[in-house]
Amino acid sequence: MICTDIAALLPEYIRRRLPAAQEAAVRAHLSGCPACAAAYEDELAFGAKVRGTDMPAPPALMAQVMAGVRAEPHQAAPYRVRALDFVLAIGAALAVGGLVFGLLSLWKISPLFTDLFDPGALLGGSLTVRAIILAALWAIVGLCVSLPIAATMHAAIMRSRRAPVWWSRL
Amino acid sequence: MSAMAIARQLTRSWTPQAAPVDDEKTLVRxxxxxxxxxxxxxxxxxxxGVYNLALRMTRDPEEAVDLTQETFLRAWRSLPGFRAEAKFSTWLYRIAYNVCLSRRIVHPSTFADPNAADSIPMPEGEEPPAVILRQERRERVVAAMHRLTPAYRLVLDLYYWRDCTYEEIAAILDLPMGTVKTHLFRAKAALRTVLVAEGGAA
Incomplete structure (x- = not known):
């Protein structure tokens, strides 16, 4: 780095806000360049001189500001999409779907318990393999059902411009 | 370890640590x-911070109070839309700058071209140099600052008093960072000149 580059970096060097490599380069340059070392001292002195203390705020300022604020009606925050919203919506939809299929299974009216829908059996797999294949297929079906539900829930929240309290706390 | 103790420990490890009530993000939320x-x-x-920035720009305590009030009121109105990506103070300074713009204390064209700032004459100081000489260091700097253009006062205040970074000043003034650096460089040179001219070694 040349001296003009160093001069431009000195204020930030003094504030220790330079990237480590740049800071090291400035430090190395300052140790070998008396002109820049003098400029550094000068910048340090200038900063110390001008960075005087601020005036205290007038004692009544706080009360005046807050009186204005309290007189102002509060506006609701516009709702912003979060990734968590989608995850929660999908989770909720899957849970509802699982509950429905579970109840159907109890009454043995779910296709899970018929021989009509058992692709694992065609492959001649063991009971475990058949169960895994079935579970995977139902998960895909569940996602196909839950994604539109999640999207609808999300759209409804976005339309209302405000998340329900229980939702915002999550 | 009893089952109850295990349950307690599990509950404790699952319970999220409460954020400090005084945390800026919590207060903003x-x-x-x-x-x-x-x-x-x-x-x-x-x-x-806002009051002193206002004071620097208006040079009048009463107007500074008024500007500060308006800044906080605007902040309260826009708070629901504030994204906590920036520091709250930086956002406040941006609002204060906008108040200065709407009150014509500073004009955005001053910042558009760093070279144009050079041609703006420095306003005449209200105090004669002899009086300034007798003042304390702080008052001397304040008086010298008051002799600079509003644009110079603003960038210097943001950098040296509000301790903003170049990025923050660029965000506040909505300017490229290079322009901010140029303004700051020139403003500093102008302040040094005024300080030297008025007897205080810069």
Missing amino acids: RGQAGDNDAFARLVERNQM
């Missing part, structure tokens, strides 16, 4: 939900 007291804490913490 509470303020966004309409909590006046949380906003009051934010005002309390930032009033000195």
